[in-house]
Amino acid sequence: xxxxxxxxxxxxxxxxxxxxxxxxxxxxxxxxxxxxxxxxxxxxxxxxxxxxxxxxxxxxxxxxxxxxxxxxxxxxxxxxxxxxxxxxxxxxxxxxxxxxxxxxxxxxxxxxxxxxxxxxxxxxxxxxxxxxxxxxxxxxxxxxxxxxxxxxxxxxxxxxxxxxxxxxxxxxxxxxxxxxxxxxxxxxxxxxxxxxxxxxxxxxxxxxxxxxxxxxxxxxxxxxxxxxxxxxxxxxxxxxxxxxxxxxxxxxxxxxxxxxxxxxxxxxxxxxxxxxxxxxxxxxxxxxxxxxxxxxxxxxxxxxxxxxxxxxxxxxxxxxxxx
Numbered sequence: 177x178x179x180x181x182x183x184x185x186x187x188x189x190x191x192x193x194x195x196x197x198x199x200x201x202x203x204x205x206x207x208x209x210x211x212x213x214x215x216x217x218x219x220x221x222x223x224x225x226x227x228x229x230x231x232x233x234x235x236x237x238x239x240x241x242x243x244x245x246x247x248x249x250x251x252x253x254x255x256x257x258x259x260x261x262x263x264x265x266x267x268x269x270x271x272x273x274x275x276x277x278x279x280x281x282x283x284x285x286x287x288x289x290x291x292x293x294x295x296x297x298x299x300x301x302x303x304x305x306x307x308x309x310x311x312x313x314x315x316x317x318x319x320x321x322x323x324x325x326x327x328x329x330x331x332x333x334x335x336x337x338x339x340x341x342x343x344x345x346x347x348x349x350x351x352x353x354x355x356x357x358x359x360x361x362x363x364x365x366x367x368x369x370x371x372x373x374x375x376x377x378x379x380x381x382x383x384x385x386x387x388x389x390x391x392x393x394x395x396x397x398x399x400x401x402x403x404x405x406x407x408x409x410x411x412x413x414x415x416x417x418x419x420x421x422x423x424x425x426x427x428x429x430x431x432x433x434x435x436x437x438x439x440x441x442x443x444x445x446x447x448x449x450x451x452x453x454x455x456x457x458x459x460x461x462x463x464x465x466x467x468x469x470x471x472x473x474x475x476x477x478x479x480x481x482x483x484x485x486x487x488x489x490x491x492x493x494x495x496x497x498x499x
Contacts, residue, residue: 179215180351183246185265185285186220186236189255192228194282194340198250201344205360207352217242221265229255240268248278248347251285253336257306261291269294278330280347282340286333290314298328303336341366354448391415391425402442402465408434414445442466443479450488457484 184198195218204213220226226234237472245247249272254261261269269292272279281289286302287310289295296316307321320326325334325343327350334343341364348358394415398406411434412422426434442464449460461472469484476484 177212177231180212180248181246182216182248182250183238183242184216184218184250186218186226186234187255188226189229190226191253191255191283192230192232193337194252194285195234197252197282197340198344199290201341201360201364202348205348205352205356206361206363207356211352211356217246218487219243221262243268243277245276246272248280250280250282251288252340253283253303254285254287257287257309261288264435266292271331274329278332278347279335280343281331281333283334283336285353285375287313288378289319289331289333294331295328295333295484298331299326300331300333301326301335302333305336354451391422391429395430398438399441399445402438402445403463405416406438406465438465439475440479443475446472446476446484447480447487450484460484 182198182202184195186195194297199216203216205214207213215338217238218236219238219240220236221240223236223239226236228234249269251269255341257497265288269279269289273292273294278290281287281300281302284306286295286300287306289300290310290313295314297318299318299320300314301320301323302310307319310317311319311321313399316362323335323398324339325332325346327346332343332346334340345357345361345366348360394411397414398411404410408419408423412419413463415422415425417425421436430437432440446460446466449455449463450457453460455463457472458469461469466472466475473483476482476487
């Protein structure tokens with residue numbers, strides 16, 4: 177099958193890390209022989225030499241015309257969010273949006289998408305440090321300042337730095353499925369899937385206490401026993417903490433509550449099972465701890481804004497029974 181063509185914008189002062197992430201992550205995807213792979217290329221408003229934020233000179237051969245033929249367009253972290261994108265770049269992005277291309281703004285790259293008006297009336301995020309300016313500049317955006325990444329139709333925005341990796345793994349998961357995304361993450365030695373709604377950062381420094389080892393073990397154990405009764409008492413007892421201490425340590429370590437974390441983990445496991453098995457929805461609901469298909473559907477709708485049956489249509493590579 178033909179490759180999925182990706183155009184990444186380069187410009188003077190571009191973050192060398194963010195410029196590298198799409199090629200590093202998408203280029204590492206290892207689908208089956210008959211599945212498409214990613215072909216990542218770079219473009220600039222004025223082809224030629226540019227200088228990265230690290231002072232390295234880079235030669236860019238393509239102009240913005242590359243975006244016309246690409247399937248996916250990625251805007252890395254914008255060098256200075258106070259500088260509005262050029263009229264030429266804005267027009268190119270608007271044309272790409274009108275044709276339904278997938279457009280991604282990594283970190284401060286969301287400001288460029290905002291300048292182009294692509295985020296109006298859509299959910300979006302950016303680096304937490306720029307949240308006040310982003311909210312002021314783009315009042316029509318349904319801003320979600322605390323999450324890792326947001327998908328809104330054909331537009332995806334991510335938080336800062338390492339969240340770009342999570343976002344690109346999400347792209348692989350969307351197009352090529354959980355197995356390919358997990359294999360890619362393993363090659364990169366990074367967690368295979370972090371839900372987009374996970375907090376960008378933990379507000380308080382997590383104390384380096386011996387109890388953290390127990391907490392890490394408990395989280396790993398819980399992921400393997402999602403079908404069980406994972407009450408707060410059960411988890412706190414396994415961590416050898418009181419309910420109060422466990423609740424506090426958990427929030428410090430994960431940035432969320434036990435209930436929200438368990439729901440996100442169960443939804444993620446349900447996604448993987450729907451992508452890789454032909455199990456009925458009722459069976460999957462039981463295996464991940466939701467109990468009933470109705471409960472699974474409700475949580476799917478709340479977290480992913482879709483139904484299990486529609487999700488299977490989009491992401492399952494094989495033929496499965498309808499939900």
